Amino acid sequence: MKKNVCNFLAVLCLLMGTVTMVSCSKDDDAPGGKQDPVVQMNLDEKAKTATIAVNKLDANTHVQLVYATTRGQVLAEGFADDKGTALFKVEQLVGYEQILKVVVQENERGKTVKELKIPAATQQLTEQQLQSLLTKQAWNSVAKKSRVLIKNSDKTPYDRLVGEAQKTFKFETGGKFIFTVSSPMKHFDDKGTWTISNKVLTISTRIPIGPLEMKNVRVNKLTDSELSLLVELSDGLFLMGFEPEK
Secondary structure: OHHHHHHHHHHHHHHHHHHHHHHHHHHHHOOOOOOOOEEEEEEEOOOOEEEEEEEOOOOOOEEEEEEOOOOEOEEEEEEOOOOOOEEEEEEOEEOEOEEEEEEEEEOOEEEEEEEEEEOOEOOOOOHHHHHHHHOOOOEEEOHHHOEEEEOOOOOOOHHHHHHOOEEEEEEOOOOEEEEEEEEOOOEEEEEEEEEEEOOEEEEEEEEOOEEEEEEEEEEEEEOOOOEEEEEEEOOEEEEEEEEEOO
16 A cells, blocks of 8 residues: 555656646746837927837838827827837927827737827917017918827817918017918918917917917917927817928
């Protein structure tokens, strides 16, 4: 009996050893698991830009930067290079902290791998400088420099007004605002107003379907050759780009 028990224990140990060896062998033979993407951000406050690198991706992986809020739109998208890196450069916006989701497309589905916060830039111009430069000339819209950050929830087509309509803003001294649309339809309103307080604008005018109020308008860029406005329309947020009227 004692001998049988010993034999049984010996066989059991042998079996356990075999299972352990097989298990280890399987672990050793298994290919390395897929690495999670690594996201890095470097902020250049002098240039007012953030460089975002998404590493450890498969080549040609589709990556998007999306505003991490209700109705947030895609800010930028691209593909990983042969080294598995997707690189983006994002400008800081005056008075607005951008919260972004880094979304990696896997098997036709988007996976958020990280959220980033890009700090708001500070307005360096004085209120007097802003007024002087704004009223110096009329400003024509530039579609390629305009985009939707957060889409409004109502059905008003503000995205088309911002991105498609060829329009002119004219800020006159004394608070008069002249709004002209030349395409895709004609529209003119010279009864609008604009005010500035604490470097923030409020613009009231009309579009063909009724009154238009642009709230909490922050001047993102302003020089003799460029104007960029961050504008709230209803509950949406839009960036409008302009250049001087020629």
